[in-house]
Amino acid sequence: ExxxxxxxxxxxxxxxxxxxxxxxxxxxxxxxxxxxxxxxxxxxxxxxxxxxxxxxxxxxxxxxxxxxxxxxxxxxxxxxxxxxxxxxxxxxxxxxxxxxxxxxxGLLNKESEESDDEENYFSIELTPTKSIWLLHRLAYSFDPKVKVFQVKKGSDFSEIHMESVVKNVILDEGAERPKVGLMVSSVLIEADAFTGEDQGCFASCLISQVHQYKVDD
CATH class of the missing domain: 1.10.287 (Helix Hairpins)
Known part of the structure; x- marks a missing residue:
């Protein structure tokens, strides 16, 4: 046993x-x-x-x-x-x-994710830089040459030559119109305008569409 x-x-x-x-x-x-x-x-x-x-x-x-x-x-x-x-x-x-x-x-995946984040960051930073560079190239192609000025808050916003990124905005009767504008000598360049709730705005250098207009004297 x-x-x-x-x-x-x-x-x-x-x-x-x-x-x-x-x-x-x-x-x-x-x-x-x-x-x-x-x-x-x-x-x-x-x-x-x-x-x-x-x-x-x-x-x-x-x-x-x-x-x-x-x-x-x-x-x-x-x-x-x-x-x-x-x-x-x-x-x-x-x-x-x-x-x-x-x-x-896990470390490799983390490094890969960080690399992707860096690429996305540089891509985001590159887009406006490229847009500004294209705007300058376009400005130098005009005859006479145009000069680009950054519009400051307080300029009149033109619905004819500009487009607001805030769509379908309905202003109350008697309300102050948004203020923004971009004029270069005798050439107008259409650009996106960012308006705020106080109807003020900040002129954008991120140009989505560029058109040439002749302004009557």
């Missing part, structure tokens, strides 16, 4: 029983020799004693077989434990490698 299921405490107790039995047999043998130093005729008591000794020897052989069997099972269990421990160590190593790969991929 000590090995099914495997119980180290019970196996140790069984070993102790075997040792105790062997000790008893040894003491019995010595006691017998001390009491009977010379061979004498066997008596019924001696025959009974020899029978007990033979029985104990047979029992001892049985114990020895059981001990060897237990030792073999213990070695088998130790081998299984060692194999399982190796599998656990390998699993931990694979886990560590996977975590490193995931961290590296």
């Amino acid at each position: 000590a090995h099914t299921p495997y119980d180290p405490d019970k196996i140790q107790a069984a070993d102790q029983l075997v040792i105790e039995e062997l000790t008893k047999l040894s003491e019995l043998k010595h006691a017998y020799r001390e009491k009977n130093p010379k061979p004498v005729a066997a008596t019924p008591q001696d025959a009974r004693l020899l029978s007990e000794i033979q029985e104990q020897q047979n029992l001892l052989k049985t114990y020895e077989v059981m001990v060897k069997k237990f030792q073999s099972q213990i070695q088998t269990r130790d081998t299984e434990i060692t194999h399982l421990q190796q599998q656990i160590d390998e699993a931990k190593l694979r886990k560590s490698k996977l975590e490193k790969k995931l961290k590296q991929r």
